[in-house]
Amino acid sequence: MTETPLLAVEGLVKEFSTKNGVVKAVDDVTFQVNKGETVAVVGESGCGKSTLAMTVLGLETATAGEIVVEGDRLGDVSRVVADRLGRDVGIVFQNPLSALNPKMKVAAIVGEPLKTALGLRGKDLHERVALLLEEVGLRPEHMRRYPHEFSGGQCQRICIARALALKPKLLILDEPTAALDVSVQAQILKLLNELQRELGVSYLFITHDLGTVDYIADRVLVMYLGKIVENGPVAQVFSAPAHPYTRALLDWCRRWTRPSAARSKSSVARYRARSTGRPAVPLHRAAPARKVAAAKKFPCQRLAMEFARWRASIP
Ligand SMILES: Nc1ncnc2c1ncn2[C@@H]1O[C@H](COP(=O)(O)OP(=O)(O)O)[C@@H](O)[C@H]1O
C-alpha cells in the first residue's frame, strides 16, 4: 500500500486580476510532497514560485484546484482550513531581516506562535523558546536581543526557529538563502538538512539556484510560466532532463559555474560597458581593487543579463 502524501496539490490555479488583464501566476499545478521529503521548486523569477507557496499556505485563495493535507481535502480556504494550514505548514522567507519585527526581542518573536496557538506562558514559554534557539544553533541568551543585533545568517536561524515553533509537518522555504553570503548559505542548508534528519519535517524548497537543489532536495519540480514542466528525482532530472526548458536551464547554470577564465570574457565586459558607459575591462585583467568592487557590484546584474539573453532565445 502506498503511503498517503503529506501534501497533495491538484490542478491548482491562481489568477490575479490586474488593470492590464488577468495574470495566471499558477496554471494547473499538480504535485505531492511525502513525509520527510524535500521537494525543490525551481524556475526563473516571475514564473509563479512564491504565488504557489502563498496559495499552498492559504495566504492566497486558489482560483481553482485542491490542496489535500494527509488525505484531508481542504476545499475552499476557510478559517478552519487556514488554521489547519497554519498549524501544519510553516514558512521561511527570502529576506530574514525584513521578516522580523525590529521592535520585538527574539524571545517575543519566537515565542509569539507558542503564546497565541498553544497558550504557553512564563517558564514553559521561556524553556520552549530556549530549546528552539538551540535547535537552530543559537544560544538561549540570544532571546534578550533585537533582530538588528544579529547577522543575516543568524536572523534566518531565528526565522527558522519561529517557523518550527508549532512543530509543522511541512516547511515552505521561499528562497531562504538567496539574500545571504555564499558561506552563510552553506551553513543554513546544512542546518536545514540536520533539522530534517532530527525532526522528520518535509520541505518545499523554492529556489532559482540549481546548485542548492542538488545539495538539499530529493525531488525537483521545474516551473515555467506558472506550469510544472518537469517533476522527478533530482539525479534523474539533472542527468536526463526531459523538457527543453529544463535542458536550457541546466546548460545555462553549468556555463556559469565553470571557472571564469573558461567563460567568454567579452559578454560581461560588453554589458558593463553598455550599462555603465565605462570602457570594457575584462574582470580578470582589472586591478585588484576594481576586481573586488566589480565582484561585489555585478554578479547579480551579470547573471540577470545573461539569463535574460538566454531566455529570449527560447521559443
Ligand atoms: N498580488 C499580485 N497581483 C498581481 N500579480 C501578481 C501578484 N503576485 C504575483 N503576481 C504576478 O504573478 C507572477 C508570478 O509571481 P511570483 O509568484 O512572485 O513569481 P516568483 O516567485 O517565481 O518570482 C508574476 O507575473 C507576478 O507579477
Ligand SMILES: [Mg+2]
Ligand atoms: Mg518569489
